[in-house]
Amino acid sequence: MSLVLDSSVTLAWVYGSETTPAILHVLELVGDAGALVPSLWPLEVANILEIGVRRNRHDAAFRDATLADLALLPIKIDPDTERYAWSTTLRLAEHHRLTLYDAAYLELALRHRLPLASLDRELRAAAIAENVVLLGI
Secondary structure, three states: OOEEEOHHHHHHHHOHHHOOHHHHHHHHHHHHHOEEEOOOHHHHHHHHHHHHHHOOOOOHHHHHHHHHHHHOOOEEEOOOHHHHHHHHHHHHHHHHOOOHHHHHHHHHHHHHOOOEEOOOHHHHHHHHHOOOOEEOO
């Protein structure tokens, strides 16, 4: 695995207006060496795409095609996310004032000593404080 991938970077690939050269670089890294995501990642991504359907940003066919494309990428879902939810992840959320969802990405990057690809400002600040290498901007 090359990095921990969060939903903000994932969706920046999906929506072309949000794609940057740094985001495209992350996509190349994922394609070449794979990525690791917490078990909540599929729910987050699918939820945002479903909200896009409800808000008429795109249609259900776009949502479904996007999910099918994402399923082809070498992205591994961490089987141990919930094991750390009430301990390490909670402590990281408390210490950095993050949501537990965002703290799950940080915990995963720390546990596996991988860079974190995120566009979330608070998560990026927490990662810097924890000496996690950042990608995505």
